[in-house]
Amino acid sequence: MHQVIEKIRGGLVVSCQAYPGEPLRHPETMAQMAMAAVEGGAVGIRCQGLADIAAIKGQVKVPVIGIWKEGDEGVYITPTLRHARCCAAAGADIVAIDATGRPRPDGLSYADTVHALHDEGVITMADCGSFADAERAVEAGTDIISTTLSGYTGERLKTDGPDFELLERMVKAFPDMPVLCEGRIHTPDQLHRVMECGAWAAVVGTAITHPTTITRWFAAKL
Template sequence: MSPVLERLRGRLIVSCQAYPGEPLRVPEIMERMALAAVEGGAAGIRAQGLEDIARIVAATDVPVTGLWKDGEDPVFITPTLEHAIAVADAGAHIVALDGTRRPRPDGRTLAQTIAGLREHADVLVMADCGSLEDALAAEDAGADVLGTTLAGYTGERARTQGPDVELIDQMVARCSRPVVVEGRVHTPAQAADAMGRGAFAVVVGTAITHPTTITGWFHQAVTER
């Protein structure tokens, strides 16, 4: 196993992202968010956008999983080979991309995208999957890491309130590549449960780095008693 992945084994990865138009949607702020997460114990950072990735790689000493959300197509997480190459060139140690079986905007298959990226750069690939079938196909396509990121967002599986534990169990049982749990991990107990189910690592974003959503949780609790 690569040294990068060994550093993430059994650890927490924090996703530092903000949506367009939000007050925190500034690369410098995401850089500082990443530094704060590392200080709190994060073993890795997941970042979106080329400038965010470059700044966080330069500012921290932990593995950075990079992605580029772009376009209106259902496949928008690092959707093309061009996007994947740009993420690698920004310095990401792991390039995260849509790992579903859906058609990609540039017409390439996932396997062709991964192969093309590897011809350009020596990086690891994380496939963001929505189902067991996606994960198995991504493994065959050459992905190094399999994420549960898109569970509940592709139409194949119902969107669960918390992490899709059934999918976690399926992927851990059937896949040979590391399974990283990501998506709706909102409490330390859920993160611990994912690790207990055999996850290689856990990614937490919203519950740590998205104050607008966190504030909304408390606002709802206070006003809807």
């Protein structure tokens, strides 16, 4: 097991992302958010975009999981080999990639992409939307599998919280594979349950680093 993957074992990875047009959308701001998360106990950071990856990597000592989103439909999380290579070049310790079976813009399969990246020494993480995605990713030789896209590809219902069912199935089926739980972890209690299910680590974003959404949760109770 690569030491970078070992560093996040049993811990909390915080996703620091802001969407286009939002007040916090700036690499320096995301780097500050990442630093604050690390001070709070985060063992890793997930972030989006080359500028953010570089800025955050320059400010934290924990592993950085990098992605590059292109659009917001179909395969848009690190959709091509070029995107993945750029994330690695920007400083990402781990590159997360859409691992669904949907057509990729460059015509390569997820397996093709993983093999090319492994030849270059890049650690890969498979963002899965279903158990079938996880199976293909493991067969492709990916380093990490995650529940990131569960509920967003049409293959599984979007649960109110984490997709515990998918997580448990992945953990049981692939006992030697690091399985990360990501997606809709909104409370510490949910995080605790995720870890009890056997997750290698958990990724929490919105509930920690997206104040607009958090404010809406509170405002909705007024």
